[in-house]
Amino acid sequence: MGRVNLAALPKAELHLHIEGTLEPEMMLALAERNGVQLPYPDVDAARAAYVFEDLQSFLDVYYAGCGALVTEQDFYELTFAYLERAHADGVRHAEIFFDPQTHMDRGIPYGVVFDGITSALRDGRTRLAITSHLILAILRHLDAESGMRALDAAFAHGGELVGIGLDSGERGNPPEKFVDVFARARAEGLRAVAHAGEEGPPAYITSALDTLHVERIDHGVRCLEDDALVERLVRDKVPLTVCPLSNVRLRVVDRIEDHPFRTLLERGLVVTMNSDDPAYFGGYVVDNYRACVDALGLTDAQVLEVARNTFRASFLDDRARAHYLAEIDAFTS
Numbered sequence: 328m329g330r331v332n333l334a335a336l337p338k339a340e341l342h343l344h345i346e347g348t349l350e351p352e353m354m355l356a357l358a359e360r361n362g363v364q365l366p367y368p369d370v371d372a373a374r375a376a377y378v379f380e381d382l383q384s385f386l387d388v389y390y391a392g393c394g395a396l397v398t399e400q401d402f403y404e405l406t407f408a409y410l411e412r413a414h415a416d417g418v419r420h421a422e423i424f425f426d427p428q429t430h431m432d433r434g435i436p437y438g439v440v441f442d443g444i445t446s447a448l449r450d451g452r453t454r455l456a457i458t459s460h461l462i463l464a465i466l467r468h469l470d471a472e473s474g475m476r477a478l479d480a481a482f483a484h485g486g487e488l489v490g491i492g493l494d495s496g497e498r499g500n501p502p503e504k505f506v507d508v509f510a511r512a513r514a515e516g517l518r519a520v521a522h523a524g525e526e527g528p529p530a531y532i533t534s535a536l537d538t539l540h541v542e543r544i545d546h547g548v549r550c551l552e553d554d555a556l557v558e559r560l561v562r563d564k565v566p567l568t569v570c571p572l573s574n575v576r577l578r579v580v581d582r583i584e585d586h587p588f589r590t591l592l593e594r595g596l597v598v599t600m601n602s603d604d605p606a607y608f609g610g611y612v613v614d615n616y617r618a619c620v621d622a623l624g625l626t627d628a629q630v631l632e633v634a635r636n637t638f639r640a641s642f643l644d645d646r647a648r649a650h651y652l653a654e655i656d657a658f659t660s
């Protein structure tokens with residue numbers, strides 16, 4: 328056990344909010360460059376503020392940090408820095424969320440955000456050999472009309488967008504609030520995913536499947552409270568994008584030793600490992616693998632299964648998926 332070189336292991340990351348990769352150093356530098364006022368005098372003060380009671384207390388800090396991002400160059404630098412960090416963690420493919428409504432509501436045009444991110448993704452492909460997909464996340468604390476306006480902007484602007492997601496404050500904002508937004512996005516050819524069962528009840532996972540027709544569940548750890556739901560997720564091979572260090576920081580679980588990651592795997596679910604908002608949660612994706620190996624005693628075989636799951640659960644085409652799975656085979660032989 329524990330012999331797999333976790334950083335060298337080929338892997339995909341499927342649950343990553345690009346705004347959640349804004350490290351305090353960059354946040355303060357961009358704020359200064361853009362003349363934006365932040366509530367932190369320095370990097371240490373920012374880090375000291377990253378103590379959260381729950382999802383909402385995190386989101387308040389996360390949306391405040393987004394204020395530092397203004398220009399296309401800012402979004403480029405944010406995204407390329409993540410890709411370089413992911414590259415060091417053996418990430419070969421990333422499916423990345425962005426939150427356009429947060430920026431549009433501050434007067435930043437959709438195209439500034441999208442073009443900055445996608446030009447970094449292109450450079451990630453050529454300079455780092457990381458493939459990537461972009462997923463537009465709808466903010467569930469806002470109303471469906473605001474979500475529709477984000478889609479209006481996305482379709483008017485064009486460019487490569489693979490999916491639609493659903494994030495932000497879960498409690499009181501069930502998936503069915505966004506039936507029309509998701510129906511439209513799927514009709515336009517987007518793949519659908521949703522955060523569900525992080526803080527919200529298992530019923531939100533069921534609703535995401537039945538009303539939004541999502542193909543993956545982000546987090547989903549609370550499925551374990553409903554045996555019939557677990558059976559359904561296993562039978563239908565619905566992947567879960569699990570983020571262990573996030574769950575500890577946002578108090579979904581008390582300690583990493585209490586995290587159900589291993590249980591989820593052993594129940595036969597298609598579990599993947601992800602970092603969510605690594606600048607805020609104390610670790611990138613390899614830190615999440617390492618924490619689970621150390622605290623939960625994941626075996627080498629389980630670690631390899633999780634890495635394979637990350638490609639199986641991705642929106643890559645069959646050829647690219649087979650290529651990456653063969654890389655894992657080569658890694659183990």
Ligand code: HPA
Binds near residue numbers: 494573
């Ligand atoms: N959960 C919900 N919404 C989010 C998160 C999260 O972990 N990160 C950024 N938006």
Ligand code: ZN
Binds near residue numbers: 343494545603
């Ligand atoms: Zn998330």
